[in-house]
Amino acid sequence: MKKMANSGTSRWIWRVAFFGLALFVSIAQVTDADLLDREIIAANTISSTSLDIGVRHSFGATEMTTLFSTFGLVEGGFDVRGVRIVRLGDLGFEYRVRTEQSSGDTVLCQALDLVYIKQWQLVTQADLLSFVHQDSLGDSDRQDRIILAVVLDEDAAELMNKTCSFSIVVESIPSSDPAGTKFFDSEVIANTISTGTWEIE
Amino acid sequence: MPTTLYSIARSNRKNPRVLWQSAVLIGLIVAVGYLMSTALFRDVEESGQASFLAGTLDLEVEVRNSQTEVMQIEAFGAPGVVADTKRWRVRNVGSLDGELQVSLANIINTELACHEPESLVDNSCDGVIGQPDTGELGAVLVGQIILDDDDGARTVASATLDSAQSEAYQAQWQSNLGQYVLPAGEAVDIILEWEIGEAGYTNAVQSDLVQFDLVFDLEQLISP
Numbered sequence: 001m002k003k004m005a006n007s008g009t010s011r012w013i014w015r016v017a018f019f020g021l022a023l024f025v026s027i028a029q030v031t032d033a034d035l036l037d038r039e040i041i042a043a044n045t046i047s048s049t050s051l052d053i054g055v056r057h058s059f060g061a062t063e064m065t066t067l068f069s070t071f072g073l074v075e076g077g078f079d080v081r082g083v084r085i086v087r088l089g090d091l092g093f094e095y096r097v098r099t100e101q102s103s104g105d106t107v108l109c110q111a112l113d114l115v116y117i118k119q120w121q122l123v124t125q126a127d128l129l130s131f132v133h134q135d136s137l138g139d140s141d142r143q144d145r146i147i148l149a150v151v152l153d154e155d156a157a158e159l160m161n162k163t164c165s166f167s168i169v170v171e172s173i174p175s176s177d178p179a180g181t182k183f184f185d186s187e188v189i190a191n192t193i194s195t196g197t198w199e200i201e
Numbered sequence: 202m203p204t205t206l207y208s209i210a211r212s213n214r215k216n217p218r219v220l221w222q223s224a225v226l227i228g229l230i231v232a233v234g235y236l237m238s239t240a241l242f243r244d245v246e247e248s249g250q251a252s253f254l255a256g257t258l259d260l261e262v263e264v265r266n267s268q269t270e271v272m273q274i275e276a277f278g279a280p281g282v283v284a285d286t287k288r289w290r291v292r293n294v295g296s297l298d299g300e301l302q303v304s305l306a307n308i309i310n311t312e313l314a315c316h317e318p319e320s321l322v323d324n325s326c327d328g329v330i331g332q333p334d335t336g337e338l339g340a341v342l343v344g345q346i347i348l349d350d351d352d353g354a355r356t357v358a359s360a361t362l363d364s365a366q367s368e369a370y371q372a373q374w375q376s377n378l379g380q381y382v383l384p385a386g387e388a389v390d391i392i393l394e395w396e397i398g399e400a401g402y403t404n405a406v407q408s409d410l411v412q413f414d415l416v417f418d419l420e421q422l423i424s425p
Contacts, residue, residue, distance in 0.1 A: 010224070037418075038416065040417070044413050045411070047274070048408060049276040050314065052407075090276065179280060183404055183407060
């Protein structure tokens, strides 16, 4: 019984094969036999570059989100921190370091000074809230070593037990050249300075 | 022949070995028949278009104003690297006139890295590094195929280098030029120009790669 079934299947397969071939022969009118020459310039590529600013702790590779977290600052006192501004992308960049008050006592923020030292050289000292410094990191430069100091030189009772929170913004400066890069990056570092008490002279 | 094989199969139902031998024999006959019929078609085609049997169709692509044939642009987005042009001379060095068609094909956009500025505007870029059709660079670039012949230079195809545009260049060439004949021995210049589209570009295209093939076809003219 099983052999008969197999025999029937085989017969059916042969019939289909012959009829299929006959059908193909009867309907084929043209073949793709025209001449064609093809030249291919393969794998043309356009790749883009990158611009990425990193702010890192002076001693490690972790990303910095907070720099100053200072409590009990008194008249004549200062606090010092280090930061590395790092080129993480391919492109070098011109950058701007500026500050902006985020919260806290404005009088205290206005009384503070920010000192900017780069490569162990004093670059500038200015009022904290008006601080702006421009610099650059070339395509072959890896990093800038920066030391920042917050200084309180004013002696006033209204500055005691106050808090000033501010951000240090490190941002690339867009080029004014129309052909300049449109890539942009900005990093924000949070800071808090709180004063203590002292005797007024 | 089929009747004979069928008879063999029928008379050897109880002998599978003979049945399989018959099957192999039938397979051979079908294969030989197919090959013979294919050759027959070629004969018919050639006898009807006898003229091209004596000729050749040969396309040659030369590089002009460039040291390398393949276009390789690095550091798009760096100052000054926002557009470029490359020119090729295409010559029909065969003895037959042919229909010329030039197109861009196999456009692939790939994400090569995911820097922080890009991740802020494309938060998925970190997970697709190296995968095809993930980069955004091609979508902000416009490629143009310019034909420069005796009638002057004119753009015949223009589209972005987005992966989805792989068919657009060929379609535009056909719609703008129809059947463009390059006579035997003649040459024309093909210019490929790319530039930033009107929308410009942003951090989303950082560290991207767009790759494509430039295809030159010279096809036999078919008589109506």
